[in-house]
Amino acid sequence: MDKKLSGGAFALWRRRILIVIFWTAVWEIVYLLIGRDIYFPSPVSVVTTFFRLLEDPKSWVVIGWSIYRTLFAVALSAVLGVIFGIAGGLNRTVYDAINPLMVILKSTPVVSVIIIAIIWFRSTDVPIFSGFLMCFPIVFTGAVAGVRSADPKLVEMSRFYGVRRADMLKAIYFPSAKPYINASVISAIGICWKAVAAAEVLSMPRLSIGANLYFAKTSLDPALLFAWTAVIILLSFVFETVYAKVSGYDKT
Amino acid sequence: MIKLDDISKSYGGRELFSHFSAEFTEHRVTCILGASGVGKTTLINIAAGLVTPDGGKVVFETDGKERPLRGSYVFQEHRLLLWLDVHDNLDLVLKNARKPDGAFFTKNERSELIRQQLALVGLEAYELANINELSGGMVQRVALCRAFLYPSEVLFLDEPFKELDPKLKDELYETFFRAYENDSSKRTVLFVTHDISEALRLADKIVVLAGSPANIVGSFEKSEFSEELTEKIKELM
DSSP, X not given: OHHHHHHHHHHHHHHHHHHHHHHHHHHHHHHHHHOOTTTSOOHHHHHHHHHHHHHOHHHHHHHHHHHHHHHHHHHHHHHHHHHHHHHHHHOHHHHHHHHHHHHHHHHSOHHHHHHHHHHHSOTTTHHXXXXXXXXXXXXXXXXXXXXXXXXXXXXXXXXXXXXXXHHHIIIIXXXXXXXXXXXXXXXXXXXXXXXXXXXHHHHOOSSOHHHHHHHHHHTTOHHHHHHHHHHHHHHHHHHHHHHHHXXXXXXX | OEEEEEEEEEETTEEEEEEEEEEEOTTSEEEEEEOTTSSHHHHHHHHHTSXXXXXXXXXXXXXXXXXXXXXXXEOSSOOOOTTSBHHHHHHHHHTTOBOTTSOBOOHHHHHHHHHHHHHHTTOGGGTTSBGGGSOHHHHHHHHHHHHHHSOOSEEEEESTTTTSOHHHHHHHHHHHHHHHHHXXXXXXXXXXXXXXXXXXXXXXXXXXXXXXXXXXXXEEEGGGOSHHHHHHHHHHO
């Protein structure tokens, strides 16, 4: 049995490695076809720059600040999104009052939010506000859908037995909404990283991945640009995976 | 006594009850017997206050005085929370329940009551088990336990043993009787079923429902229960 499993795991890893080799080869071919480092860097130069970045303690301070902004925005969206989402799921009037704002926010270009935020806030807070405005509607919608997915037969039973509203919330609505909330928080994490990076590029807080992306562009260093982008992708993946693990949510 | 007075109810253009009246005596097990789709569930749901009739009213009286009805219900499905254990499922309905003196139960009182009731239905070893670890029969016993545990005057049962095999049904009848005999408040029981042998086994009184709109076509006291009655009820249904 163990042998079989390890055989299966080996095949899986072999397949993954082959996929990585395939896409790296595609990248290299495109690089060779373009033939100009200034437009499109080679995989080797990006990987080298990436590890050089990680060796530099200053990069970690920059990464730390961007992590702080993203986590702050996600946490704020999650807490407020769940509170308002549950209230909206339980009460039609609350939902009708909040939903138009959510519809507008969902269709608002992130860049408009960022520019408005630049007028209102300090540069370091702009990404937090922008990330929050992008993620709050996602969590809100998820929580509303989750509450509405609660089994009406269980709700009828608990009403019949005179269960308090607070106990119903804890015992029925929240457990029913949990998978929806977790799924929405996971997708909010990904979106928040993108929104925070974009806001950092425009608001330029001194210590931020976004400002470093901008410097890479102005210093015509596409390898550095790709390396910082890889940092964002990796961080987004790590945070999504850690959240899924901690919350017990099955991403598959 | 539960009085259904001049009840009318239609669903999707189909008239289930029209000017229907009935009275169910206190402290007895009354079985409402009828073919599938005749409106038995709707009838006890109207009596329980889960369905609002289009016309007429439901009155609950004790000692000649009209009072708000406090009921417990065993549904066709167990309606237990799969993510809670047996104890927490039972505790959920007790938290906001009041004792006869109007006070709430303390946490210790609730735990003691839960333990006693579980022992009565033979599930004392499963207090901390999750619902999905239990068999179908055990799950329905927990649902029965919840209904008896909740301080109510009327107990509604809507074909709770429908999906079970005959051996399990027998066990659950025994469980029901044990809980009912032990019940100090001797509740009024309204039991809906389409199974004549089940009605003959459990009821003090059988009320046969038939027709469209439905009406009571027969009413039989325990003293009349016999083999011949089975045939007679079959004809009525």
